[in-house]
Amino acid sequence: MLANLAMAKKSEGQGEGQGAEATVPADQQRCGAVAIVGRPNVGKSTLMNALVGQKVSITSAKAQTTRHRITGIRTDGDSQFVFVDTPGFQTRHVARGTSALNRNLNKTVQATLGDVDVVLFLVEAGKFSADDEKVLALMPAGKPVFLVANKLDTIHRRADLLPWLQTMQTRHAFAEFVPMSSNKADDIRRLADIVRPYLPQQPWWYDAEALTDRTDRFLASEIIREKLFRLTGDELPYTSTVVIDTYSEEPSPRPGASPMVKVAASIIVERDSHKGIVIGDKGERLKRIGTEARTELERLMGTKVFVEIWVKVRSGWADDDTRLRAYGYE
Ligand SMILES: Nc1nc2c(ncn2[C@@H]2O[C@H](COP(=O)(O)OP(=O)(O)OP(=O)(O)O)[C@@H](O)[C@H]2O)c(=O)[nH]1
Numbered sequence: 182m183l184a185n186l187a188m189a190k191k192s193e194g195q196g197e198g199q200g201a202e203a204t205v206p207a208d209q210q211r212c213g214a215v216a217i218v219g220r221p222n223v224g225k226s227t228l229m230n231a232l233v234g235q236k237v238s239i240t241s242a243k244a245q246t247t248r249h250r251i252t253g254i255r256t257d258g259d260s261q262f263v264f265v266d267t268p269g270f271q272t273r274h275v276a277r278g279t280s281a282l283n284r285n286l287n288k289t290v291q292a293t294l295g296d297v298d299v300v301l302f303l304v305e306a307g308k309f310s311a312d313d314e315k316v317l318a319l320m321p322a323g324k325p326v327f328l329v330a331n332k333l334d335t336i337h338r339r340a341d342l343l344p345w346l347q348t349m350q351t352r353h354a355f356a357e358f359v360p361m362s363s364n365k366a367d368d369i370r371r372l373a374d375i376v377r378p379y380l381p382q383q384p385w386w387y388d389a390e391a392l393t394d395r396t397d398r399f400l401a402s403e404i405i406r407e408k409l410f411r412l413t414g415d416e417l418p419y420t421s422t423v424v425i426d427t428y429s430e431e432p433s434p435r436p437g438a439s440p441m442v443k444v445a446a447s448i449i450v451e452r453d454s455h456k457g458i459v460i461g462d463k464g465e466r467l468k469r470i471g472t473e474a475r476t477e478l479e480r481l482m483g484t485k486v487f488v489e490i491w492v493k494v495r496s497g498w499a500d501d502d503t504r505l506r507a508y509g510y511e
Contacts, residue, residue, distance in 0.1 A: 205258075205259050207384040207385075208384075209259055209382075210259055210260070210261065210382070210383065210384050210385050211259055211260040211261070211377065211380040211381065211382050211383070212260070212261040212263065212380060212381065212383050212384065212385045212386055213261075213262070213263065213297070213298030213299065213379065213380035213381050213383075214263045214264075214265050214296065214297040214298050214299075215262050215263065215264050215265070215297060215298065215299045215300075215301060215376060216264070216265055216293055216294055216297045216299075216300045216301065217229055217264060217301045217303065218294070218300060218301070218302055218303065218316055218319075219302060219303030219304060219313070219316060219329075219331075220304075220310065220312035220313050220315075220316055221312075223303040223304060223305055223313075223331055223332075224303060224305075224331040224332060224363045225303055227363040227364060228301070228303065228329070228331065228363040228369075229252060229253055229264055230253075231363050231364070231366075231369045232253065232255050232262065232264065232369060232372070232373065233253035233254065233255050233264070234255065252264050252265065254387050255373065256385065256387070256389045256390075257373055258377075260373075260377050260380050261380075261385040261386065261387065261389075262373065262376060262380065263386060263387070265293055265297060290319055291319065291321070294319065294320065294321045294324065295321050295324070297324070298325070298379055298380055298381060299324075299325050299326075299327065299356075299376055299379045299380070300320060300321075300324055300325070300326045300327070301327050301329050301372075301376075302316065302317060302320065302326050302327065302328055302329065302353075302355075303329045303331050304328065304329070304330060304331070304349075305330070305331060305332045305335070306330035306331060306332055306333045306335070306336050306342060306345075306360055307330070307336055307341065307342055307345050309345075309348075309349065309352070317352060317353055320353060325356035325357075325379050326353060326354075326355055326356060327355060327356055327357040327358070327359055327375070327376070328349055328353070328355040328357070328358050328359070329359045329361065329372070330342070330346070330349075330358070330359065330360040330361070331361060331362065331363055332362060332363075333360045333361055333362045333368075334362040334364070334365070342360060346358060346360075356379070357375055359371075359372055359375060397428070397442070397482060398425050398428040398444075400478075400481065401425055401428060401442075401444045401446070401474075401478060401488075402423045402424070402425045402446065404474050404477050404478055404481075405423045405444075405446050405448070405470065405474045405488070405490065406422070406423045408469075408470045408473045408474045408477075409421065409423060409448055409459065409470055412466055412469055412470055412473070413458055413459060413466070416458050417450070417455060417458050417459065418451065418455065420451055421448060421449060421450045421451070421455060421459070422448075422449050423446055423447070423448055423449070424446065424447045424449060425444060425445070425446050426445045426446060426447055426491075427443070427444075427445045428442070428443070428444055428445075429442070429443045430442055430443075431443060433484075433485065438484075438485075439482075439483060439484035439485075440484065441484060441485045441486070441487065442478070442482060442484060442485070442486045442487070443486075443487045443489075444478070444486065444487065444488045444489070445489045445490075445491075446488065446489070446490050446491070447490070447491045447492070447493050448470075448490060448491070448492045448493070449493055449494075449495050450492060450493070450494055450495075451494070451495070451496050452494060452496065453494055455494070456492045456493075456494050459492045460492055467490060467492065470490060471488045471489070471490050474488050474490075475487070475488040
């Protein structure tokens, strides 16, 4: 998950391939939804950030034409690639297979993949594990699925890859095979060019400059969540979440400066012991979560941000449909 978190605020001259002309006539535009899926650590976030160009300014959609959560948008030449979120693949900490949360995530995955135009299935070049297999099993029939063999730079002899590619061909009727490295600009351009003809000819859904349709409030919760999981490692079960209680903008005391942002958030955990993990020794960990979230939000939003975080114990929230909705899981 958290594919969007490493994206920085839009800055001039940065980024890869976002050379869209706002003047492409609507009848010559291509636009479609693309899902990036794969087991943890295969490089989904890196790929997404590189495709979007590391420049996410938070803008709103021209028209909400997709019912999915959008993690990033690349508009390049005549084409707009709309990357959608597939939360079910982000279940690194699946605690129990039957909770309402997991049912909900699985449904989201299936609905998402059934609805996109292209699926980029990421694996590490030369590898195919049981986890990769689980993800591959969820691929919808009749949908173009690309096998993206990422981290090609880690393969020293390219010839070694051939037998692996041949085996992979027998696992699924992949539409395309793309061996590449997400950290190489040329590979990113090439991948976009391969995806392009799969996007339907239709007008763009978003402005040429749009990079995501997520709100600042949502971004704040994702960033706090990322810090929470990064700083607690495997100690904290995946059934912990972050809820933004209040999000407000206040005028800066300095004339002409951007408004200040105040975020009050709650980290929801299931047990007292989890609360202890989040708070840490003498509150050190919670303090660090807050500080790191604030620093990143200030960088993304280009303004002063105040972050206040509380930790609350709500046992069984992940099994409770009403609470799931309240916490933003549809
Ligand atoms: N050598 C190499 N490393 C890469 C490449 N792409 C990603 N990585 C590294 O692989 C690690 C995992 O990348 P992520 O982009 O966080 O992977 P992810 O699939 O989003 O991971 P989750 O969020 O855990 O699902 C990071 O250390 C990346 O720098 C690549 O093409 N080559």
